[in-house]
Amino acid sequence: MDNERIKKGINRRSFLRSTAALGAGLVLAPESFGQESVSETDDINVALLGAGAQGRVLVDSCLKIPCIRFKAVCDIWEDYNQRLLSRRLKAYRHEHNTYVDYKEMLADEKDLDAVIVATPDFWHAEHTIACLKAGLHVYCEKEMSNTIEGARRIVQAARESGKLLQIGHQRRSNPRYIHCFDRLLKDAKILGRITTVNGQWNRSAQLDLGWPKKATIDTNLLNKYGFTSMEQFRNWRWYKGLGGGPIVDLGSHQIDIYNWFLDANPKSVIAGGGTDYYDKETHQWYDNIMAIYEYETAQGTVRAFYQTITTNSSQGYFETFMGDQGTLVISESASRSDVYREPSAPDWDKWVKIGCLIEPAKKEQEKPETDAVLDVRETLAPPAYKLPVKFDDPYHKPHLENFFDAIRGKAKLNCPAEVGYETAVTVLKVNEAVEAARKLSFEPEEFNI
């Protein structure tokens, strides 16, 4: 059907937009949430803007989702990232055009439905807004922007365009996280009164990213796109004005979960950090940060600690929610999700029976032989209940599926612009708090646009 339309000189997007098509009821599913949706069987035509490490991860996930067609790839690193990704798409028979400049791509590509934006954070506002204005749905990687002002403009553009904007906090669509929020926290209230949260992303010391010298980008081109050198281009995360450092790069994923699971935005944050290990010239953002947020939830005050360090990977990454009846330890890494009952909490058998939890393995429940050991062992390692959710897909696939399902009118976005914005406000303030060396408050209106 697509080919016929194109032959007639009507590209698919303008066809979908046309009131005649809408009036004839040809494209809208009843549950389309106010969007012009793409039908179940039509391909969704997608462009990738930013073909770096994360662009590749997202494309690989998309290749596992039916009826997604890549039509264009845009990346300023023509001789390397752009070429690699283009080759990969060709191998999967996705006929597409390649571009260095996004403006050219938007001008030339007439048959797109959506763009995936995976450029460095400081480009997100310009890229996302331009794509929305071109009438396209956008999946924009986190952090939504490296500035609050950029993030605000994105939210406004999304509202004005009426297009869908999903922000790439992919845990929001992860079935394990959804189970924890919907079943354990909201329905069963299994942790009781949550008082404390603790989370971290600890990473080993790493060398700066390099590049094959024969693929060095011309300095004029680098400058045109906001970079001063190849070194800075490759390691943009560490530079003020380009990225936000580890608290934004890593922390935003998990602090987003704090807001979600506590069903609140924080009241204040206090934080300490610095560039203590790496060269300060080339690592302008802090290489370690420890932050404490204060939340006022419906149940009372919650203090939430978050740490990111980049010199040691001890314990990796996880989020822990602690209440007076239990503890939930969860991580995007599939091997980690344990739920512990406080000894004083009511029996959890009923939650096991209705499928909220899987009870601890028998071996873990066996009592040790002497009472002395029993006391110590019970204090140190209560038996761990498990989640009854099996999830073996690539981490980003469900979030992309949610985006495409929303385009088809079958789902609501799990991380729309407003949610991404609240997270950006929550996270970007940590860098400010380190710089100010004092506790900073959040005014409720800071989270609204």
Ligand SMILES: NC(=O)c1ccc[n+]([C@@H]2O[C@H](COP(=O)([O-])OP(=O)(O)OC[C@H]3O[C@@H](n4cnc5c(N)ncnc54)[C@H](O)[C@@H]3O)[C@@H](O)[C@H]2O)c1
């Ligand atoms: N959701 C996640 O789990 C996750 C993980 C990693 C990165 N990310 C996010 O993805 C984004 C990209 O990160 P990355 O690790 O892939 O970075 P990267 O440096 O590997 O890739 C960025 C790519 O964008 C290209 N680029 C830069 N400026 C451009 C411009 N103006 N126009 C077109 N192309 C441009 C670069 O050439 C490069 O290929 C960031 O926002 C990052 O925060 C998200």
